[in-house]
Amino acid sequence: MVETLAAVEIRDLVKDFKTSFRRKPLRAVDGVSIRIMPGEVYGLIGPNGSGKSTTMKALLGLVAPTSGQCSIFGKDSLKVDSRNDVGFLPENPYFYKHLSGVETLRFYGKLCGLGGRKLADRVGELLALVDLEGARDRRIGGYSKGMLQRIGLAQALIQEPRLVILDEPTAGVDPLGSRQIRDLILKLRERGITVFLCSHLLEQVQEVCDHVGIIFQGRMIREGRLDDLIAIEDQMEIVLRNASPELISKIAALVKDAPDAELVRTGKPRTTLERLFLREIRDEER
């Protein structure tokens, strides 16, 4: 197999911040290594202040590593050209309030060297993608939190990057808005775009990511394929629809006959509160 170039390669990243003159520097990131292959959706999870944002900033060259290296598609993060292939949505982004949605996208597009017909098409396409066509000419100052997040995502995608980095993409957004963002991330995955996101909302990470890393106090404590990480190896789940009590007792009897197997529990699967909420308001809308 030919070795493909990793989309993100973070090797032994260490980042210290000076706190004050005399005290020891604060180690925000301590020996983190992450490797994300093209097409993966990688979620970095951890509590606030665990080093998620710092890791991302180092990857984008916004902070310089104390030691270790970061690269995007093989290009050193400290070099400008590494940013050709990446889009970034910071946590709680603000854009220039005096610009409209279209103007914002045009501005970022021009910064990436786009222009003319190509840029106009791209702007239209992205506004459709993030469902902001109705607000295209409104000033950003009047956007809601969710809209800001979506225009931010569109902005990150303007130059068709192969990698997008999302810092807490759903922080502060209502469930409906956060659903839209989640759907967008899934769309990106379908298009083969590599996504690197961080969040402290575990459930969301679980829904969209295929790889996760758990970071705590600057250290990576667990990393791997999501399914591998959360599977309970010696258990198996069977979900049935319209099963009669007789069928359940038959199954129970079968299990009892098997030598090592054990029926752990039966019952109705619970939906998540988030799913319930979304389903209910969708029903209301109909």
Place this chain on the structure above:
Amino acid sequence: MKLWKKSVVLSIALLALGVARMPYEAGLTRELRDARLLPSALDIGTVEKIGQTSAAVAFGGLRTLIATFLNLRAFTYFTEKRWDDVADTYDTIVDLAPHTRYYWDSGYWHIAYNAASYYMYDSTLAPVRRKEAWRTSILKGRSFLERGIRNNPDDWVLHADLGYLLSDPNKFPAFKDQRETFSAAADAYQKSAETGKALGYVRRFRFYALARVEGREAQALALARELYAEGTKNRTPTFLSLLLVLEAHENPSMDTTARAIELFGTPQKAYSALSGHWQRINERFPIFGIAEAMATLENRLSIPEKDRVLNQPLPAPRNLEKSFNE
């Protein structure tokens, strides 16, 4: 690179480039001073220099702005007759805008004319004090104007202003040495003319001043002949009368009557002009040979005894001293 290391590098670069630019900037400053685009440090006195340094607080472009505001203020002081404030304000104004003629022109005028006349009739002062205040104010106006001239040696108006002040009959008692004052007035008019921008009257006025300086009559006569040769525009009655006087001074045996008729055209015109000259005693013009020519003309024109100007008493000289006592 650490920030402190960068700061060190930056400081070194700043100093090195400072060394590199110093000669250029020093040279440019000198050049701009020579072009009168920056206030020169040389042609003004030390006291003024101190004034200018503190005035440098008003930066480029703002100095003139502040000067215009102070000028409005000075005008208010003027209407309120607060003369000391007027003078102080103008001192600041000209520190800020030393090349604006208007400020020197109106400042000197307020001090030497308006303030001085005010003191002349200031009933709150004793007569002796009035004269002293009047005189001080005129001298202050003069030195203010002379300072303006030092700052603007090419300005014809300021030079002419000084000539005018020094040869103003109403100001004579303010200056101790009359001869020296007329001489200075003539020189001021000359400098005005030398700028090449002065109006035509300036050289004529120079002549009027020079004609009154004892000992410089020959120079005055030479100037008069030059002006005469330039055409009719200079040949006012005063000019022609003085020309005659100076010619008579140079050559006492000259036939002044014949020359007067030649200069003025007819005996009548000559008599009328010379009579006028004879009676202008306040201006202190010289009168060599005038009386002789007038007597001859009176006889020739058969003027009745009672109408003869020479027989009439001269008008009483304007008594400034009296003004102080009013």
Place this chain on the structure above:
Amino acid sequence: MSTATHIPQKGSHTGRILIIATHAFTQLVRMKVFYFLAIFAIITIASNFFNLPQHEGPESVGTNVLSQIKGWSFGTMHIFSVVLSIVATALLLPKDVEDRTLYTILAKPVPRFDYLAGKLLGVMLLIFISLALMDGLMTLVLQIRTSMVAKEQMEMATTLGWPQREIDALRAETFSNGPSWSMQGAVIAVFLRASIMASLALLISTFSTSTLFTTIVSFMVYFIGHFQADARDVYLHGGQAGEGMIAKVTSLLFALVLPDFQIFNVIDAVIQGETMPIIALGKLTLVALYYAMFFTIASWFIFSDKEF
């Protein structure tokens, strides 16, 4: 969209700088800075109505109004350009950091130098356009007023029977106080000084974290910069007054570190009717260019690996 070899076109430095500059410009314009132009118009027009009585002669009529129009207009231009160059520059950078818009820009393939140069150019563009508009209005008002003053003087001189040659001379002199090329040069000098201040404020704001700090330090440097030439004089020609070694070294440091703003006092001389030769303006431009370039490069030097 999945071709792994897709490389977006990158655009040129100049292109990016211009984009950031126009953006900074519109950003400032939408902060309503142009309201200042209305104030300027009022001041320039008001300066017409303070005509003080004159003492004598046609040559004095109305001359104070002409210098007043120039004095007020230039004073306003001066204040506007310096305040704007400092405050706007001090505002733009910290605002981008605070709003995190800086992250989104630097996460694009935008070299940090382009970002800085763009912001600076945006501020300078705003000042330039504002000054051009102010200059236009001032020139217009001054032109009209000069013609009025000249007409009044001509009438008075004709009544007094002045010879034509002298009337012409007076007319020429009056018009020398009207709009002139030197005056346009002085407006350029106002712009040059503002450009130095903007680049200086940019440098300070790369060090500092607050707008207030940048503003205060910039104004202090601006203020002290007007005495740089005096410090230089003390160093170069000192000694006569018996200054000690310490005074000499201090004045040298002063002279080396601070920019010389005193040379821009030529503006005052021009307002008073002096002629500024084009070569002098050229040399001032060189000085301004020198400072602006040094400060911009120094800003980039500090900003290049600054962390956010």
